[in-house]
Amino acid sequence: MSTKTKKFWLMKSEPDVFSIDQLETDKKTLWEGVRNYQARNYMMNDMNIGDEILFYHSSTDPSGIVGAATVSQKAVPDASQFNKKSEYFDPKATKEKPIWYCVEVKYKSTFKKALTLHEIKTIEALKDMLVIRKGSRLSIQPVTDKDFNYIVKKHG
């Protein structure tokens, strides 16, 4: 017996590598290339089909939340870890014992106007968001339902 509680996430991507526009074109993508254990564990253990995602553009000007997506498939082994030609290749991983996992992400919407990091920092209701914490480098972060709904209502 399982009780399904929808969860909310923020996922970072550098638009030069993979943008919200690319996701809109592709409709779905496997979130390959995560090589951080905490982010992996969120995908592997906590993310379920139907969970809601804020899509964040990092290392760009301006950085910020640019759209929404959903989890469309639970975590599977990240194929890029086995691919010698990939920049994400991990020589320690084997098909019998994969190290890295990725969920499938499905496009939902692009915000008419991005919610920039700078703006988030000025909004009192969003003061506890992890993304505005100094030194917060985690590329997949949990978001509260309160913060998610606030953002989608205002910008989604």
Next chain:
DNA sequence: GCCAACGTTGGC
């Protein structure tokens, strides 16, 4: 391009 804040690695 700089660099603070992290995460990971490896010697001991």
Next chain:
DNA sequence: GCCAACGTTGGC
């Protein structure tokens, strides 16, 4: 198991 050295992220 500690921790210094190194590598990476990502805002600025």
